[in-house]
Amino acid sequence: MISDQRQCGTATEDELLGVTRELIDFIKTFTVDTFKDFQFRGDDDHDDGNATSPPGHVRTDLSHWQARHAKLVLSKVKEMSNLRYTLCPRHLKEHMFWKIYFRLVQCFVNKYEEHAIRLERIKKNSLEKDRAPKNNGFEVEMAEIKTECSSSSSISMDQP
Numbered sequence: 001m002i003s004d005q006r007q008c009g010t011a012t013e014d015e016l017l018g019v020t021r022e023l024i025d026f027i028k029t030f031t032v033d034t035f036k037d038f039q040f041r042g043d044d045d046h047d048d049g050n051a052t053s054p055p056g057h058v059r060t061d062l063s064h065w066q067a068r069h070a071k072l073v074l075s076k077v078k079e080m081s082n083l084r085y086t087l088c089p090r091h092l093k094e095h096m097f098w099k100i101y102f103r104l105v106q107c108f109v110n111k112y113e114e115h116a117i118r119l120e121r122i123k124k125n126s127l128e129k130d131r132a133p134k135n136n137g138f139e140v141e142m143a144e145i146k147t148e149c150s151s152s153s154s155i156s157m158d159q160p
Helices: 002-016 021-027 032-036 064-076 078-087 094-104 106-131 137-158
Strands: none
Touching: 002 064, 002 106, 021 064, 021 106, 032 078, 032 094, 064 078, 064 094, 064 106, 078 094, 094 106
């Protein structure tokens, strides 16, 4: 029973992160040459090299969703883990590896990432609404009474 719940939870996480059977099958077609021969178009080919990656970890310049997706792919698709080990850092800097990867799989994962962004915005808006001060009628009335009292007392003090 518990293992069924875990599998269901994992399936949900896989789905949220866009790790589908189709994506996994596509990733398994990647070779070293897929990455080495990849050509960027436009301005995306600059190599800034600013982001860092602790050994054994996924890049820190990825979005939160991308980092979670990358970790899940590395754990589920051993071929991808092997490619990363083979290519980084001998042939590619790690940030270029992930940049190429996300460009290659964008048609598979874009809708999942966009969905995650929408959910995050909804969650953020909900939290902001919860944090906003809520004035109920009683609090407003009390504030008005205090204002009126302080105004009338200052008026009576001014009059002889």
